[in-house]
Amino acid sequence: MNSTTDSKKKQLDLHLPKHFTLILVIAIILLIVSIVSSLMLGARVVSYQELMDGLFYTNQDSYGANVVRKRISRTVFSLCCGVALGIAGVLMQAVTRNPLADPSILGVNTGATLFVVIGITLFNITTAGEYIWLALIGASITAVFVFGIGSMGRGGATPIKLLLAGAATSAALSSLVTAIIIPSAYAQDQFRFWQVGSVGSGNWDSIKIFLPFLIVGLLIAFISAPALNALALGDDVATSLGVRPGILRAFAIIAGVVLCGAATALAGPIGFIGLLATHAMRFVIGPDLRFLIPMSALAGAIILTFSDVVGRLIASPGELEVGILTAFIGAPILIILAKKSKVRSL
Numbered sequence: 001m002n003s004t005t006d007s008k009k010k011q012l013d014l015h016l017p018k019h020f021t022l023i024l025v026i027a028i029i030l031l032i033v034s035i036v037s038s039l040m041l042g043a044r045v046v047s048y049q050e051l052m053d054g055l056f057y058t059n060q061d062s063y064g065a066n067v068v069r070k071r072i073s074r075t076v077f078s079l080c081c082g083v084a085l086g087i088a089g090v091l092m093q094a095v096t097r098n099p100l101a102d103p104s105i106l107g108v109n110t111g112a113t114l115f116v117v118i119g120i121t122l123f124n125i126t127t128a129g130e131y132i133w134l135a136l137i138g139a140s141i142t143a144v145f146v147f148g149i150g151s152m153g154r155g156g157a158t159p160i161k162l163l164l165a166g167a168a169t170s171a172a173l174s175s176l177v178t179a180i181i182i183p184s185a186y187a188q189d190q191f192r193f194w195q196v197g198s199v200g201s202g203n204w205d206s207i208k209i210f211l212p213f214l215i216v217g218l219l220i221a222f223i224s225a226p227a228l229n230a231l232a233l234g235d236d237v238a239t240s241l242g243v244r245p246g247i248l249r250a251f252a253i254i255a256g257v258v259l260c261g262a263a264t265a266l267a268g269p270i271g272f273i274g275l276l277a278t279h280a281m282r283f284v285i286g287p288d289l290r291f292l293i294p295m296s297a298l299a300g301a302i303i304l305t306f307s308d309v310v311g312r313l314i315a316s317p318g319e320l321e322v323g324i325l326t327a328f329i330g331a332p333i334l335i336i337l338a339k340k341s342k343v344r345s346l
Helices: 002-011 020-040 048-056 063-096 108-123 128-151 159-181 185-194 204-231 235-240 245-267 273-285 289-314 322-341
Strands: none
Touching: 020 048, 020 063, 020 273, 020 289, 048 063, 063 204, 063 245, 063 273, 063 289, 108 128, 108 159, 108 185, 108 245, 128 159, 128 204, 128 245, 159 185, 204 235, 204 245, 204 289, 235 245, 273 289, 273 322, 289 322
């Protein structure tokens, strides 16, 4: 038993994944390109000089410079949401040991949506500060319910049971959302712009509300990463290494719910970011969560920001909401992953 434990411990030793430095440099370059694209491209394409004026010369009051300044908050908000959803996807997959797990697939997004709809319909809420608390409550209750249902019966919480529980819960909650908003024209009007998922409404007030939740989720995720690596080796091995699986799962789920719920409240239910970001990074750097968590955060920010730019360009002078684009891209990828993985545990 000691030799087995020692061999497992060696798997947890810190060493850089192959080509990690190169991949990190490429990711940072893509992040910079996505930020510059978000600031320059859209219904009004700005020049390099206008970009510099908008960023560094406050005395410049040209139309292009003002467009750039207006886009800064949207870009920062997009980056924050991408980071949150990317890390939430990693945590959901690590806790469930399911490569197909994602906040949108497990029903967490839908739970947040339901409570926001209830707030709009019954309590006439209109502010981001009110949205965020209702979304967190809805996401938390849904997460507990899905994991409770998925843990019932023989074998406990298996990947396939959690996936089915999430899909069934999401379908049921979506029906409730529809039933609640149909009788209210006001609720339909408020909800229809929010439900597709968009970072277009992002402003500095939204970012200030979002940042505390993002920081809390990030801290829990980074602190939990080594223990989650041990958990991937199995509960028995994790326990022998001093990890308490139940407490660890609870903290990881809390972090995932906080990140996903806050992003959903402010940007709407944007799906598949966690799935796309996590699998892209796992493919190139491997499964070590100490590296996968920060790299998935980078990937999530890149994917969401680029998707927002593409949505602005293909529907110019209007825009196509980012939630539509991520669903369009993510759905076929989910089918491919499901076909290849056959819902195996991580």
